[in-house]
Amino acid sequence: MNSFIIKGTFVHTLTKEKFEIKKDSYLVVIDNKVINIFDEKPKQYSQLELIDYTGKLIIPGLIDLHVHASQYRFRSSGMSLELLDWLNTYTFPEESKFEDEKYAKKIYSTFVNELKYGATTRACIFGTLHANATLILMDELENSGLISYVGKVNMDRNSPEYLVETTEESIAATKFWLDEIKLKNYKRSKPILTPRFIPSCSDDLMRGLKEIQKSYNVPFQSHLSENEKEIEWVKELCPNSKNYGDAYNQFGLFGGSCKTIMAHCVSSTDEEIDLMKANGVFVAHCPESNINLSSGIAPVRKFLNKGLKVGLATDMAAGSSPNMIKSIAYAIQVSKLYWRLVDNTCPALSISEAFYLATKGSGEFFNNVGSFEKGYEFDALVIDDSDIAFSTEFSIEDRVEKFIYLGSSKHIVSKYICGTKIF
């Protein structure tokens, strides 16, 4: 448990609508959590160490609500296909390699290293169907200081013979994986149930996963309404479901008592959106991924207007990298094109709204995470933007916007996750 005072210029979003900026202020952390931000150095905490980042911007860590660690190697290549062809051509062959634990260690350690020194502080991550490789990923994440939910993927149908389980194998491997995690006593790596998507998972498997979800009390993540052909396929596979979301919901795996993230939601109908709202499902918005696989643009403004829980995600390797800074820029950019090209009743996201999605929006999945409010776990990026030419001549809001479009890991000079200094 760490306690200290940090001095710097704090920028966060209590609400989506605007930034709160505390220039040259003092943030007190006690036992890893924020006490408050003070204009003057607070005398009552004079015994605490003061860490001085005067002149630097300090923002909450960015939280990636949907990313595929196993796709790291081929990120930024092979993005000329749509979802189903892309899975068969690039993704499934690559994921099959993770049966080899040495290969898993090589790729996952490189992936985790990039996350560690980048803007991401927490993430919800897909592994592969291999339980041991997924444990290796969780070991690497645990050692890095990053906080994560990680899923062993389930797939027992409509999958290539080199990357598929029987229903029984999938359920047994999932239990084995969860039991191993209990023995490991991770502090930071947590499991999350991860059936790939409805087309890859039989009804029996989904029923089995629901039993596991209840008995192990774990959350749930999957994909929803990303691509038109995928949605048509789900309709064929689940003729009795009202919509794609209902195909999860019929098994009790769509929010409610089962804390759930659904990635994409590009083509969600109003009915599906209402079901997500009623069940408190988190939407992981993946703006760059939805461009790269020609999926389209998710109607984020509608989600926000209806009060859905929405976070931001890279979805690497359909997103070109695990860089969450770029995801904020893409979220703003696609929302402008959505307004211009799709629906002019949906105004573009403001900078603070997109920033909120990447911090407090995604952070809500981790409970009190994503801002510097009292009681929130202290995740922070300390940013030196002095090499973004003339940055210091600008307002704090403008400096944040410049960081969103021009910033990279080289600007992050220090990073804290739940009160622990990572570097």
Add this chain to the structure above:
Amino acid sequence: MNSFIIKGTFVHTLTKEKFEIKKDSYLVVIDNKVINIFDEKPKQYSQLELIDYTGKLIIPGLIDLHVHASQYRFRSSGMSLELLDWLNTYTFPEESKFEDEKYAKKIYSTFVNELKYGATTRACIFGTLHANATLILMDELENSGLISYVGKVNMDRNSPEYLVETTEESIAATKFWLDEIKLKNYKRSKPILTPRFIPSCSDDLMRGLKEIQKSYNVPFQSHLSENEKEIEWVKELCPNSKNYGDAYNQFGLFGGSCKTIMAHCVSSTDEEIDLMKANGVFVAHCPESNINLSSGIAPVRKFLNKGLKVGLATDMAAGSSPNMIKSIAYAIQVSKLYWRLVDNTCPALSISEAFYLATKGSGEFFNNVGSFEKGYEFDALVIDDSDIAFSTEFSIEDRVEKFIYLGSSKHIVSKYICGTKIF
């Protein structure tokens, strides 16, 4: 005049449709121009110095067909407005500062320095209406080794009182600027006539510029059909023009004997496209700018199908930076959304097509520039992509795609422009 042999892996696009890749080959440059690429070290040139970049990728330099140097300072900020409001709120106040030559020197030297160490080898650049500041920009460019066309901007109507000329002043200042350039004997910085856009320029000014264009024999650049309100405004201002392009064409300033670049062309009608084709007008495609100012997506596939001359551009500061690598990625990305959201008869750009736009497409404006064909001026970027994780395990095509999405100036270890080594 420089002559040498370069060894490395060469990647370029003779045609849009595919990359030509010459692995571990020898490119001979004599008197700044490409002789050929040889599989083996050519004995007949054994007297030439051999520069060994084995293992590195060598691609043509990227050519930015439309960028505003004077907007460098506020790049990546203030992008929440559409064109006309953005000009009045951010751009015009900033451009007015370039009356101060010290200010011009400060901003332009920093801008040129970023270009020099980035992926851009040549550019077509807007200055401001200030002739002396524009000469400072041209001095900086000349000294950097970059090759450029640079324009003193003309604006004599519908402009703020702090950034406007009378018609006579505008014409006199343009002549003064062109006469000064003759005295300077630049080798690399060339002038290009640059009325801001139709709304900023009276008929008398346009007639005067046509006279100057003929007598000084200079090319021409401006903006076309970027934003809906702008287009409506041009219709009001030019009731006798058939379209926005025709409003330039009526003055003889739209291709033909007047070599012309038109930036944007987001909402060009078929009639306007046909006029560009007939007159050989170059389109400067500015994909990120057109997102950031919510302008939309230019129908590049249509331009290519009709055989227009098309190049790529950043349009900083409506584009977030002068980084042409990102522009290639954005060109691919917006073409996917155009196919998905606007017109499914227009397939997305392939990687080689977008690469071509940034090299040989833009390069055509500079004549034989943008590929490694015989007789082409040798512009090249030497790329070390070894820190893009696992890059060497991939095919050359995949490495190029990874560079497009993940590359930055730090990967450019050497740069040549017209046979001269820049670094």
